Amino acid sequence: MAVPRYLTGDAAGIKEFLDKFDVFLFDCDGVLWSGDHLFPGTVETLDLLRSSGKRVVFVTNNSTKSRADYKKKLEALGIPATTEEIFSSSYSASIYISRILTLPPTKRKVFVLGESGIEQELRSENVPFIGGTDPTYRRDITPEDYKLIAAGDESLLDPEVGVVLVGLDFHLNYLKLALAYHYIRRGAVFLATNIDSTLPNSGTLFPGAGSVSAPLVFMLGGKEPVSLGKPNQAMMDAIEGKFQFDRARACMVGDRANTDIRFGLEGKLGGTLGVLTGVSSKEDFVEGDVRPMVYLDKLSDLLAGQ
């Protein structure tokens, strides 16, 4: 396996590398910022790429935010961005449902386990849904519920539901899991915005979207959802469908070998760029099973190439 090229401090190498690409797909946390801390030089680096005519796309598995929410988050950190530059797993899932899945006309409704980001993106694609942040579902299961669910009563199990979409749900509960399970048993397509097991916050880890689908996978005897987030290629297909770029002229930038770099490699992008400001270490990039084409100490090292 090729050893990735280390480009920090190599101005000519950086310039040559940048010239190969028209599109840069960015993982965000660990690359542009960490938690609430913007890395120095992030804004200038993005400016350099944009002013050189490159397209910049922010690719995030965060399903709790819509693209509009995420734009606000970027701007709050000081990064100018347009909604069009943002590609989230909630948007990816919405596109997949509206444009790729073929559902019978009577089975177009989505039962959502997740937060408002998913709801907003489903609305933007005119996909009908139930569940999500509806407070009706934020309650304990009752003895009556068991009977109604067992009987397939339409007051609890909407016969138009043809998809169960699971993202990160901070309001996960027993009733929602029971309903999602029964919808899938009755034939609904099982989708996940992403299956990250954990969610970084405050320098440690919390349950991720994959922990919300895990009980369903276990109840269903190991049946996995189709994931619309990194590193699943359904997300790359959706990005390409939207931006119509040449994969050979695109580069994925990320801090995690096993998700970001894998996502770019399996997507057969022209390049992959690893940075050492996040999860993966130099050893991961240089000796691991999944290696980027080039790597840098930090993203802003690209500024040497201007």
Place this chain on the structure above:
Amino acid sequence: MAVPRYLTGDAAGIKEFLDKFDVFLFDCDGVLWSGDHLFPGTVETLDLLRSSGKRVVFVTNNSTKSRADYKKKLEALGIPATTEEIFSSSYSASIYISRILTLPPTKRKVFVLGESGIEQELRSENVPFIGGTDPTYRRDITPEDYKLIAAGDESLLDPEVGVVLVGLDFHLNYLKLALAYHYIRRGAVFLATNIDSTLPNSGTLFPGAGSVSAPLVFMLGGKEPVSLGKPNQAMMDAIEGKFQFDRARACMVGDRANTDIRFGLEGKLGGTLGVLTGVSSKEDFVEGDVRPMVYLDKLSDLLAGQ
């Protein structure tokens, strides 16, 4: 593999079989009753065994009920029983924690994901605990919680917790999962009352205790809890520890090959008896990988042996 003997209608065979055992361990749902429906002849069959000097033990993975609760359930169905005859996974877990686990004196507290059955049994063994049905934990996670958990703040992470015990929790939520995960990361022993993926109710299936531990297993990269329910032998050891019986003179009775019959076989009991009033079919018993020694159409067929 031996073909199990079919004893329905074979009075001499039944009598010979019954004479081999002093102790009968009973799975309940699917054997003695189904849902709220008591099978005809259940009470008479138990009477026959008791009047012949056999010990009867009701073995249940239901962790939401204490033995006292379960006795009430049996009596409501018309089955006379004493608390001493009942062995539940919540009791099994409590015995394991109090008598088998060796915990440092400063790490004896249990963080419970589950209902009052577990709490009552922990109290009966004088095991200190937090979590469980405490309404303090039945709330949304807040931005402040992330910081406090990340900092290991004692207001949220009790430093005396040395065990996380997961059972069926109808009030499962994100905060409790986050806390359980952090306790385990900080070194707490990961236990489950049982890991049944589903719970039968009203003729269909709902999330079981194993679906409550599944998100934690996923977050922990596949680390499984020690399960104190069937078919795990920790439960058999606990039953034997309590009743001091001769395994060669004990018989496990159940409707499920893969849990009940497996439990008896792996526990090296003298006998296993399958009944066809529950999950497993005749084909499962006769041609499956896990086969009972004998099987009956229904439990009350034993009455022919008196």
